[in-house]
Amino acid sequence: MKILNVYRSEPDSDVKKLVEIVTEGREATEFKLYGGEVDYDKLVDMVFEADKTVCWW
Amino acid sequence: MSKKVCFLYKNPDYVVDGMRSALGLSVENNYAFGAVLCKMDKLDEHNMENLDWIRDMEGEVFSTLPENCETNGLTPITLEELGQKLREMDFIIPFGTK
Amino acid sequence: MAKSLGIFVTNPDNMQHILGVTKAAKAKGAKVKVFFTWMGTKLSKDPAFPQLVEMADDVSICVDSYKNMGYEVSDVPTGLTPDKMATQAQHGAIIEGYDRYLTL
Numbered sequence: 610m611k612i613l614n615v616y617r618s619e620p621d622s623d624v625k626k627l628v629e630i631v632t633e634g635r636e637a638t639e640f641k642l643y644g645g646e647v648d649y650d651k652l653v654d655m656v657f658e659a660d661k662t663v664c665w666w
Numbered sequence: 667m668s669k670k671v672c673f674l675y676k677n678p679d680y681v682v683d684g685m686r687s688a689l690g691l692s693v694e695n696n697y698a699f700g701a702v703l704c705k706m707d708k709l710d711e712h713n714m715e716n717l718d719w720i721r722d723m724e725g726e727v728f729s730t731l732p733e734n735c736e737t738n739g740l741t742p743i744t745l746e747e748l749g750q751k752l753r754e755m756d757f758i759i760p761f762g763t764k
Numbered sequence: 765m766a767k768s769l770g771i772f773v774t775n776p777d778n779m780q781h782i783l784g785v786t787k788a789a790k791a792k793g794a795k796v797k798v799f800f801t802w803m804g805t806k807l808s809k810d811p812a813f814p815q816l817v818e819m820a821d822d823v824s825i826c827v828d829s830y831k832n833m834g835y836e837v838s839d840v841p842t843g844l845t846p847d848k849m850a851t852q853a854q855h856g857a858i859i860e861g862y863d864r865y866l867t868l
Contacts, residue, residue: 615866617775617778617781617868618764621764623676623703623730623745624760626745626746626749627674627745627748627749627752629749630746630749630750630752630753631749631752631753631758642781647780647781647784649781649784649785649787649788650788650791652784652785652788653769653785653788653789653792653794654792656769656864656866657769657792657794657863657864659864661756661757661758661865662864662865662866663758663760663867664760664866664867664868665760666676666760666762666763666764666775667860669859669860671859679803680774680802680803683801683802683829683832684774684802686828686852687774687801687802687852687855689852690851690852690853690855690856691852691855691856691859694852694853694856694859694860696856696859757859757865759772759867760867761774761867762774762775762802762803763775763777
């Protein structure tokens with residue numbers, strides 16, 4: 610199970626905790642949609658490489 | 667094939683419609699859950715019916731805030747328990763904005 | 765590589781991301797379906813919405829949400845046809861039938 614966590618904004622403590630539990634013992638990658646220019650090409654590649662994507666607020 | 671889906675709500679302006687989206691997946695034969703992580707208003711009669719309907723379809727709406735459980739009869743859950751529950755889900759859907 | 769992507773839009777501030785992801789996914793040969801609900805339906809009035817409809821394989825909105833945002837059902841967003849003013853079943857179609865899923 611490979612999980613991609615996408616962050617639409619800076620993750621708060623709740624999100625960090627949930628991500629920690631959900632990804633424990635699993636392969637996980639992350640992608641930020643905030644704080645600079647977004648490489649959508651890379652994001653789409655990562656979405657298709659992962660088994661599951663979670664887009665946090 | 668039925669999927670397990672959990673909606674997460676962090677903004678009170680999105681809770682009621684997010685519950686409607688959960689119900690929409692329930693009636694499509696999925697297992698739909700919700701978890702409210704923010705203080706929310708009291709549900710009106712129509713939305714209480716939606717909550718009952720989600721439960722009738724083997725779903726549930728949880729909250730990490732005790733006041734939501736008291737006001738609206740949501741099922742209490744800790745953040746840690748919610749995280750464990752999310753591990754079982756096919757889809758995790760942070761709904762709306764925070 | 766998986767070849768279909770469903771995007772569930774619930775945030776009215778994400779048009780740039782929706783367009784960016786859709787364009788990139790289409791360039792890789794993926795089938796893309798986008799469904800807008802609740803405040804996300806406000807994006808059907810974004811000047812770039814017709815461009816999105818043109819790019820994606822399927823775009824629909826929740827008609828109940830659209831009404832709740834104060835729009836008339838007869839005011840069909842530019843680029844859509846009345847049958848795309850739909851229900852949450854469109855979200856169910858993404859959950860059940862698409863290889864990958866994004867919430868924006």
